[in-house]
């Protein structure tokens with residue numbers, strides 16, 4: 556009797572709900588596609604490409620539409636013998652400077668074994684190597700820089716590359732940049748001269764509404780889910796939840812995939828609305844745990860102070876009292892404590908992350924003050940603290956007190 560058994564009554568192709576899947580059809584982006592095609596038109600016409608800057612929140616289709624249109628463009632360009640198009644795509648997330656992005660581009664263009672080192676050259680040397688690789692490639696080159704905001708203020712490449720031809724670094728090759736970002740502040744921070752060139756054509760992708768997300772989910776479910784694998788109403792529910800929260804297609808797709816997994820694990824024959832509810836809580840918890848894992852030691856100690864008060868049923872609790880709890884925890888863990896003002900800042904950050912909630916109380920002549928409480932389940936907060944702080948005994952005591960008070 557096999558111990559692994561194939562389950563395929565819900566998913567026909569689960570990968571189609573994953574991040575790496577490239578949809579055959581783009582839904583609900585006709586206006587954006589039209590404007591984007593307009594910006595890419597000079598390439599087909601044989602002229603220098605426009606530089607394009609795309610922005611919008613996470614999950615609104617910036618990358619999907621770009622990949623889709625560049626595939627179409629590469630196919631259509633084969634009709635014209637005098638246009639030789641190459642597309643280079645780089646995600647800048649881990650490359651946070653012009654230098655690193657330029658090295659990555661050089662290495663993408665060089666054959667295996669001829670790559671350059673990621674350190675040790677003057678920046679202009681790397682840029683020159685990049686120009687000579689681009690010149691060797693020839694034709695029209697479109698360079699897509701996804702998550703371009705990771706470059707930060709070290710943005711010299713964004714100034715130099717679009718000017719490479721006019722400055723005589725490139726003779727024959729025509730280069731166009733496509734920058735993609737979900738950081739709305741990035742554009743404003745750019746040097747005005749960079750803004751002028753990089754943002755020659757700007758496209759904004761707004762968040763999706765529920766009805767748009769439903770269409771995206773319907774077209775994806777046709778590929779991903781079996782005919783009877785999904786109850787009516789499930790796609791609408793996933794779409795409505797994602798629209799209310801972020802307007803992100805990624806969130807809607809994640810919710811549907813996870814709901815399918817919950818249904819599958821329960822050996823149910825179709826995804827139902829209660830599976831979506833469970834999936835939503837699970838995603839929410841993952842988000843919070845991820846936020847908590849990224850806290851600094853003092854952020855964690857400040858949170859643990861709130862957790863400790865919650866175990867004693869003493870929340871909402873004022874900063875002053877939380878500070879005393881925090882100081883005691885610092886002493887137990889052998890950590891120097893911060894001033895009350897800094898702890899207050901950590902509490903505000905925890906609130907921004909959705910881990911704490913705060914109430915503002917009026918206090919007559921002495922001004923207003925905040926009192927804090929957990930905005931996440933007690934158990935997820937304690938669990939996330941347990942594996943990082945060296946406070947096993949204290950955390951066990953907090954758990955005991957919580958059990959005594961039936962706080963779970």
Ligand SMILES: Nc1ncnc2c1ncn2[C@@H]1O[C@H](COP(=O)(O)OP(=O)(O)OP(=O)(O)O)[C@@H](O)[C@H]1O
Pocket residue numbers: 573574576577578580581582583584611612613614615616617618619620736737771804805808
């Ligand atoms: N209009 C659409 N039609 C079909 N699928 C879409 C559409 N918009 C987004 N998607 C899908 O949603 C997911 C997220 O989209 P995408 O990666 O393009 O978002 P993004 O705006 O680039 O987000 P980020 O800024 O986080 O990179 C992908 O799986 C993508 O295929």
